[in-house]
Amino acid sequence: MNPDSLKREAAARAVDLVEPGMRLGLGTGSTAKHFVALLGERVRAGLDVIGVPTSEATRADAEAAGIRMSTLEETPALDLTVDGADEIAPDLSAIKGGGGALLREKIVAAASARMVVIADESKWVETLGRFPLPVEVVPFGVAPTTIAVEAAAVAAGCAGRAVLRRTREGHAFVTDGGHLILDLALGRIPDPAALAERLAAVPGVVEHGLFIGLVRTAILAGSAGIRIETARAVRG
Numbered sequence: 615m616n617p618d619s620l621k622r623e624a625a626a627r628a629v630d631l632v633e634p635g636m637r638l639g640l641g642t643g644s645t646a647k648h649f650v651a652l653l654g655e656r657v658r659a660g661l662d663v664i665g666v667p668t669s670e671a672t673r674a675d676a677e678a679a680g681i682r683m684s685t686l687e688e689t690p691a692l693d694l695t696v697d698g699a700d701e702i703a704p705d706l707s708a709i710k711g712g713g714g715a716l717l718r719e720k721i722v723a724a725a726s727a728r729m730v731v732i733a734d735e736s737k738w739v740e741t742l743g744r745f746p747l748p749v750e751v752v753p754f755g756v757a758p759t760t761i762a763v764e765a766a767a768v769a770a771g772c773a774g775r776a777v778l779r780r781t782r783e784g785h786a787f788v789t790d791g792g793h794l795i796l797d798l799a800l801g802r803i804p805d806p807a808a809l810a811e812r813l814a815a816v817p818g819v820v821e822h823g824l825f826i827g828l829v830r831t832a833i834l835a836g837s838a839g840i841r842i843e844t845a846r847a848v849r850g
């Protein structure tokens with residue numbers, strides 16, 4: 615099965631978790647896109663749910679699929695968020711933000727009683743860090759912020775270059791919130807919690823793509839079928 619079919623399999627399993635009346639956080643990326651499409655099919659067949667999108671791209675997809683949309687202002691507490699991930703470790707800590715949506719994704723996930731990550735099995739890793747960690751920063755002072763982000767990594771026991779994300783056309787990539795993304799290539803993150811704390815303390819950093827203690831369930835699709843991993847204890 616090709617990776618896109620696996621993503622769809624994982625998304626289909628997550629749709630089975632949706633119950634009538636649920637307030638849903640809708641993730642961003644190629645895997646979450648399958649979830650939105652499949653959810654749309656259920657909605658058009660009569661399922662009543664409300665969705666809060668994690669990006670403008672997802673908002674457009676969800677609206678096109680016929681899903682009733684809301685905002686966190688109108689609906690500040692959500693029942694379930696289903697989103698993709700760039701890497702997931704055995705403790706269900708994750709790296710997100712490959713599509714640049716990490717800030718809204720984290721806000722939506724934190725407002726949800728439950729976060730489920732859907733992915734093909736290639737995203738499962740023993741240790742986070744092979745995927746460059748996205749760090750969302752304000753444009754003002756991006757040069758010193760970049761230096762401080764690299765120093766934060768060293769202080770947290772890892773090291774690597776932070777590179778400004780660019781579009782294919784060579785322009786700086788700008789997030790839905792009007793910020794920039796630094797991709798921090800570390801190879802391996804021995805202590806994600808320590809790195810998260812260090813990055814959060816850097817002036818100019820808006821958010822980082824380490825999701826720690828947020829993911830409750832990971833639905834992983836592989837050639838041998840679906841595997842479900844559940845966090846033992848999250849958020850105390």
Ligand SMILES: O=C[C@H](O)[C@H](O)[C@H](O)COP(=O)(O)O
Binds near residue numbers: 710716719
């Ligand atoms: O910013 C993007 C998100 O965090 C995505 O959920 C993540 O990059 C995974 O995307 P995909 O399902 O396309 O691999």
